[in-house]
Amino acid sequence: MEAERRRAEALDAADPLTALRGRFLLPDGVVYLDGNSLGALPAHVPAVLDDVVRRQWGTDLIASWEAGGWWTAPERAGAKVARLVGAHPDEVVVTDSTSVDLFKVLAAGARLRPGRARLVVEPGSFPTDLYVAAAVADLLGLQLDRVAPADLAAHLAAHGGDVAVVAYSHVDYRTGELLDLPGLTALAHRAGALSCWDLSHSAGALPVGLAEHGVDLAVGCGYKYLNGGPGAPAYLVVARRHHGALTNPLPGWTGHARPFAMEGSYEPAAAVSRMRSGTPPVLSLLALDAALDVLQDVDLAALRARSLSLTGLLVELVGAHVPSLRVVTPRDPARRGSQVSLAHPQAQRVVRDLAARGVVGDFREPDVVRLGVAAPYVTHADVVTTVERLREVAP
């Protein structure tokens, strides 16, 4: 594939974003296509964390809650996430895990639509989203409707007046399909329901435009395209217009208006800060806070263009050179997230053999080879290498 490699190298050379790779530490000789599971390590993070541990914790001790910016880190990191998802800075807070955050926004959202007894989720969602939604429905006495996006309009036509929240994932973790966030949000709104999006597989990879599209609620993961480190805290988003009536179903002292007054009764903090609960895991949180700086000066439209160029090339070359693999991800760029999923009867073996040849993707049940394409550190040349290896392991 010499011609393809020359073409890829030309594409990389022409794209200023190729230089972003220098902001990450990655092992030599590895093509890392699992950034949608665990984002790569930003080069400046180890030194930041070493300072957090040795000086801020070890030497400055409790003074760091103020002086080290620990106390305000959930809002500070939240504001950085806000830029990536197109929200206002005071609409996002970094806290807990995606599961806990989804629990909180779904329960809070349902209470913003009292009298409506249905919660709509996507049947193919990441499982934890389904478990959490079922738990919220159970606790609040709601009915859980599993409705595919294609059926949402019909479902809302029949039951819309009874739907409190429509909760979907922006990008399907398995197929890589990008849902029509503006259109589905508008559908939910037309029925008077709130719209909630799990952005775990889109934030940091493509523009989301939450405020522009009037999204009410969102959550997302800190450790995929945000590169916050393993199990990095998640974030949740609540649109400003809901802050006044917003209650946290899991209120803790860090979400209190005056946390250090240690008052026996709960009075919520301003804006989205009231959605904080307990003390945040500071080491993980500050790694994420630092990691978010990697993308703060990056134009998201340009990043999206690079991502589509990379995934488009991968789809094209697999189609041309690896007939054993079926492309699961939509070929239409408007419906494609930042990954390429390939079906193969021996997908698990293919992933293992790929890894042995230095190309790291992952396997998803039942038959999917999942290749995440993080545009900040994956190159067009990496795509060609990947296809060469795929030809070897899945001829």
Place this chain on the structure above:
Amino acid sequence: MEAERRRAEALDAADPLTALRGRFLLPDGVVYLDGNSLGALPAHVPAVLDDVVRRQWGTDLIASWEAGGWWTAPERAGAKVARLVGAHPDEVVVTDSTSVDLFKVLAAGARLRPGRARLVVEPGSFPTDLYVAAAVADLLGLQLDRVAPADLAAHLAAHGGDVAVVAYSHVDYRTGELLDLPGLTALAHRAGALSCWDLSHSAGALPVGLAEHGVDLAVGCGYKYLNGGPGAPAYLVVARRHHGALTNPLPGWTGHARPFAMEGSYEPAAAVSRMRSGTPPVLSLLALDAALDVLQDVDLAALRARSLSLTGLLVELVGAHVPSLRVVTPRDPARRGSQVSLAHPQAQRVVRDLAARGVVGDFREPDVVRLGVAAPYVTHADVVTTVERLREVAP
């Protein structure tokens, strides 16, 4: 106070646990009496965390979920906590924050006692415990009873058949009073209620004996006497006899029986692992996991004896030399946790002036100078230094 200093130095010299101080990094010239807010940095943790960041995350990437022991860290750290609180290893899991964990065990506990509509909490609890209990009561339609421990017997005599859970804190965060865990647990059980304890201010400081005393549920903080680092994940405990009927009100994919099968319906993992929710914050979690090793070979009865010797000396010397301060903490060792709280009309100023002289405690509303005594790294000589400084700032 030369005689007192010689006596203190003799006590330190005679106690083999004095050597534990070498396991921590603390700034020179500082007497650190805030380990009940943020435990000191164990000396081996920075190198552990550097390896986690640079090698496990940066180089080994997703392989570390298995090879780095990330996946099993909540149970591994949980087993270490279990030793400190006298639980069985499969009864404890490290997950989320204390607030979220309390939410989970209270809601799960109430469901283990269906038909009982009351939740008993302590009026003077750490505020977050009250907020969370109120939220659980609200969600489950329970009545929240604020009952002081001294009134529990009478309350249960009147309403015991309707009480699902009695939730208390083992040590009062403000006064340092140690509650009678065995007696209050027995009272709850006699009424058919479950017993739940917040161990944030006792675990790691004194033997707790959860299994011995038949405690049903517990939670606690990882960043105080467990030295897990700022905002370290918390832990929750559920006694084995409840595992069969136990449901997680906040179920997530990491608590599923087969998490990587990505099944649409939830089937709980074995034992207490089902109480896990989302992906854990690995950096913070592994810092705690490493920090817990500091206490694994320490005899807890000996640690408790040292703690009482330290707090006893502090109470004695304050009483003898600093008349402006009123000792709030019980003088009876059997009712004393591992801190000494001193009331002063200008408590906040006293704490500030103390810190300026190298003695770090903290202020708690309305008038409490709170001095945490972490026996592994506080010495009897430190106690004498503290009293000397108190005489200067609160004559």
